[in-house]
Amino acid sequence: MAPKRPKIHPLIRLAPKMLLAILLVFTLAAVVAGELFGAYDIFWWWDDMLHGVSGVIFGLIGFLLAYFINGRYHLAVGPLFMAVFAFTFAMTIGVLWEIFEFSVDVVFGAAMQQWNLPDDARLMGKAFQGSGLRDTMSDLILASGGALFAAIFSYLAYKNDRQTVLSVMRQMFPMIRRKKRTARTK
Numbered sequence: 604m605a606p607k608r609p610k611i612h613p614l615i616r617l618a619p620k621m622l623l624a625i626l627l628v629f630t631l632a633a634v635v636a637g638e639l640f641g642a643y644d645i646f647w648w649w650d651d652m653l654h655g656v657s658g659v660i661f662g663l664i665g666f667l668l669a670y671f672i673n674g675r676y677h678l679a680v681g682p683l684f685m686a687v688f689a690f691t692f693a694m695t696i697g698v699l700w701e702i703f704e705f706s707v708d709v710v711f712g713a714a715m716q717q718w719n720l721p722d723d724a725r726l727m728g729k730a731f732q733g734s735g736l737r738d739t740m741s742d743l744i745l746a747s748g749g750a751l752f753a754a755i756f757s758y759l760a761y762k763n764d765r766q767t768v769l770s771v772m773r774q775m776f777p778m779i780r781r782k783k784r785t786a787r788t789k
């Protein structure tokens with residue numbers, strides 16, 4: 604007789620496909636719609652929307668990563684740690700992206716940081732600050748808003764329904780095995 608398979612939560616069955624779909628739609632929105640079809644030029648808010656959404660996506664990935672590390676090494680962290688980790692993970696990715704944009708602009712003479720926009724372009728800040736600085740700061744501000752949303756979600760999910768979150772995560776990542784604690788020998 605074959606061993607019984609563990610009962611899998613319905614959301615778990617969809618989670619990998621949903622994450623893949625979200626990343627695919629995000630990539631299509633940024634590259635295909637944004638670059639190839641000119642959405643960055645047509646819609647003034649396109650870049651801002653993508654940076655805000657990226658904060659949410661990378662915040663949730665940070666939450667998953669914190670869970671993965673916590674489950675692997677049994678660190679028994681609390682909900683505040685999960686939220687702070689999700690936020691800082693997303694912000695780190697956002698900052699690294701802005702460094703990448705700056706580097707591409709410097710090395711290849713591109714305009715990823717929108718330094719060549721007219722002074723009356725719709726950006727946060729004042730015209731004397733230059734469009735490159737205003738674009739970079741608005742990108743970081745919007746990414747931090749998305750990251751904050753993901754952090755609050757992570758905190759509430761982990762604090763209010765920790766057992767369900769842990770059950771869902773264990774089903775999502777069955778390869779995680781808790782390391783057994785062993786008595787230290789002298």
